[in-house]
Amino acid sequence: MTPRPLRPLAVASGLAALALALTGCVANAPAGSSAATAVTVDGTDDGCSLSTTSVPSGPVTFTMTNNGSDNSEFELLADDGLRIISEKENIGPGTTGSMTVSVPAGDYYTACVPGLVGEGVRASFTVTDSGTAVEATGSEKERIDAAATAYVGYVKDQTGQLVTATDEFLAAYTAGDDEKARSLYPSARAHYERIEPVAESFGDLDPKIDFREADVEPGTEWTGWHRIEKDLWQPSADENGGAAYVPLTADERAHYADLLTSDTADLYDEVTASDFTVGIDTIANGAVGLMDEVATGKITGEEEIWSHTDLYDFQGNLEGARVAFDGVRDIVDEKDPELATSIDAQLTKVETLLAGYGSLDAGYPSYTELTDADKKKLSDAVNALSEPLSRLTSALVA
Template sequence: MKARAVITTIGAAATLLALTGCVPNATSSDASAIAVDSSADACSVSTNSASSGTLRFKVTNSGDKVTEFYLLADDGLRIIGEVENVGPGISRDLVVQAQPGDYFTVCKPGMVGDGVGNAAFSVTGDKVKLAGDEQEQVDAAATNYVAYVKDQVAQLVTGTDAFLAAYKSGDDETARASYATARANYERIEPVAESFGDLDPEIDFREADVAPDKEWTGWHRIEKDLFPPAAAENGGVDYVALTPDQRTYYADKLAENTQQLYDAVHASDYTVSIDAISNGAIGLLEEVASGKITGEEEIWSHTDLWDFQANLEGARVAYEGVRDIVEAKDPELVKTLDTRFGDLEKQLASYGSLDSGFVYYNELTQAQVKELADGVNALSEPLSKLTATLVA
């Protein structure tokens, strides 16, 4: 996902309060508010910078559709705050306590699609003390992470539908080209899918993981059909392509399961615990170590590095969501994790990006694979301490 990309349909609370602190909506006067005008095709913010501390964005909808406004972290993925359901002619406030750093602002007229007016926003000054007690900070972290999960699953539905439309129509070139990127939203939040029983096996199991009495469905069933193996890579048997009816069956099954995941995370009672967030970060690195580094995840397409990148991004978002809470308890652990995340991200970036594409995994040398494995291990060891520190 590009850093300038924006979020899709989110059913989160009207105002998400950043982990940096929840702030009552009535604290700032109109004179000090940052004006935001959301129209049909623009998101005009009265300034592109502010000083650290309590910020209030006064969002006015001058368009003819209900709109939303978001403040995103510098990765374009993590949601710092949002205000939704701003009707035409109505003004609503988003109040956050912002730390120094780089952010993005964006509006979403109609509350669907990619949004408009994505722009850089910077916060200068000194770091400010977290607002509220630890429980309030934990609650804010959980609220923001739920919004992130909903965003990623909403994008997954859209991307999967486009991919499956090409696949069912027989446009294999388009389907192969979009296969790896369409999966990225799933790979970022895979531990969430795993929490819903059979959904992850039905969506993402590899052939080798499926029990003999179970039906093999999902992404990797379609992967094998799009990237058919030679007989030597298929147990000595020539691969038989799926018929059009079979393609439709497996495509519809994947679409149905993906919609079930969307419905599950958009349920009114869906929430996450603070340890689930940190354990999710740990689990995503374990996914890299157990599947991506071995090359077994994408055994036919060899697009493992795309999955690797998405897993790493998802782990970073989960970690960043609880980082400030952990820093107050173990600043040295946070310092180490910041460094190790940066090192591994830089290492992986040398092979490509989600936007431009990566080197196919079967083109890496053994030395390059070992170097990536060493980077994963270097991050996994301190990351494994995250939950224990967080809940101590």
């Protein structure tokens, strides 16, 4: 990450404990509506069975019975597997919980999340076209509130997945399985990269978790992902200021692993606090900030100086920016449709360009394998996106 002034999050109390509204602000139908299609869900400690995996568009009521041994939640996610359309949290063992949401035709995912942390047990879910349009409804304030609630849900989900991915990565690292740890490092970090502007809002958490060696002030202990990165991809003396790199001992590995675990848990506690929420400007500024991260750190190769896994970080930032923009897209459409179209087109261009190198699932090449021409194409695409994206916040709050 690149050090910059921290952007404060607008935090307010009284976040409603309601199921998240559909991104794009399609109104939830009243719970138990007679017009809603009923879907029952059987959740266990390691399973998530639905009575059907295909329903017609319109109101759908999901009722989950938690037959597991821990608290659980049920989620309906968009086709990217990132945006939470709706969720029902804190369903205790032996209890049931319901949520009703109006959904348009399309492909989705469902998930039961035992223990409330991690990706959960996911499956594909299809909504067919019933012939009845599902329109965005509500006043502008209602849409803004729904966008904020949906974004908070996304941040919580990504942070929960970061916790479990970090635990798996650190287990391999402290066990001395460096090959496995190196394979897990970039994909685990993607969860953090998607929500980095939020992490930066919590005082010294981001410096503890994500500072590069060059960012650390003299006399301050260097901790976090990049401290461990250097130990996994040990530099030569020439790459280390002329000094031979001294590998960390087992005790030192355990020390830095414990600190990263603790700091990640603190981040999770912050975003799952009952009074955590965000303003519409924070969502928009987050999208801008994520692409700034690409322009200032990823394009130059400065972020992952030892592992050269910058393209993974690039993808995480890009996905986070897309989710943030899509969450407010319908509001921008009404205020400045040309701007909405421009941002969407430029986001798509960057997504298409990056997809030419790989994906988070299939992997990306080392950043050192890209030519100067490759890096210029990426830089030009990001710069072309930055111009319309820089106008997003003013369009929303005008």
